[in-house]
Amino acid sequence: MTGSSPSRTRTSHRGACVRKRRPRSSRGYFAASAALAGAAVLLLHGYLSRAAASAPPVGPTVAVAVAAEPIDRGTAVAGSQLRLVRIPQQYVPPGAIEDISKAAGRVLLAGLSPGEVVTETRLARVRAGPVASLVPRGLRAFAVPTSLVRGAVIPGDRVDILATFGSGQPHTEMVVESVEVLMVLSSDGSQHGKSGVELDAEAAGASAPTMLILLVAPDQEERLAYARAFASLEVTIVPSE
Template sequence: MRRWYLRRWSTRRKAMLALSAACGLGAFLLVRAEEARVAALAPVVGEPVRVVVAARDLARGATLAPEDLRVREVPAAFAPPGALATPGSAAGETLVSDLAAGEVVTRTRLASGGPVASRVPSGLRAFVVSSAIPAGAIRPGDRVDVLATFGGQRPYTDTVASGLEVLTVLEPEPGLVGSSSEGPSLVLLVSPEAAERLAHAAAFGRITVTIAGHG
């Protein structure tokens, strides 16, 4: 009985060893096949290159920190023009457009001017208006309408511009010359034509800013 058990165990063990060897050989062949496929594609897509990508969703105007970035390898053919290769070349820079997580950081996505000018899209202007909006009630990215009330014998109020995006909120600093205690000043993104209308309204009327809903 003991010898039969040993013979039976030996047979099972041999079968398991044979199965393990077959699995190992299969895995080896798959790896070699994948290596051959990658090698065959190399002349077409190019060798892997390092590119910097966003580690999370990043909004326009954000100042990039090292933790916002990571490095990924992609085939050279898939690396967009101007792609950055090291996080240090992007850290501390300001984004001029939104970046989704995993999206490649390119030189054209980074600001090349001052803290405000670098964030103004081509064709638009940054216009500053004072407001009586309570502190904390508005933030960059919100939309506002600007109204102007003109005096005279027949005073009237007119909407000068609507749906303007708030680029930056400048909170008043008490004690500084020229600071306003009413509310923050708003840096708005406007067209050149809207900038002219706003300048006229500020010179000859009284400006009122209202917050538009996101609906």
């Protein structure tokens, strides 16, 4: 009969101790993990509850007309270009159109992108002429003859108007700066650029090779009228930004 050595006995004893301790360590690890997971869930729930409580109430919704496609300025709006969507009442802009029929047939004073709400400020008056329908409130349309070649200027460009006075002390002065071109008319009866309306340039009195219809303020209108009566006008094109 062979006896076991003391060292082997001690090794076996330590292995048994290790095997006995491992289950207790694993149980502690899993218990700690479960506690941390529970704490994380409680923290997340508390955060979501506070976020929901602090969010403003949406409230009732209202149907408003929005552009269903890009619509250029000067376009007579068709009902098929609009659609109704419901948005929270608190986000409805002032003057929003709630009935497509109230916008159909009216001319846009400013272009619309898809999804933009149609408002009264974007639409011309119900009964307005082809030029008046494009003039924003507070501005005027003023015709200025120019010798610029056809196609050099299109609606939306900005120009400066210079006046050269020949009597008395001849001099040149700036009359208006960076005013917007509303329309470009030619004496051959053609109209250049996208304005969305038809206009007979010859009937409008476009005797010069090109006639620019400019958007100006009332005080600019007076200066232009004086300069046109007593000076020679020149148009310079403002670079696009």
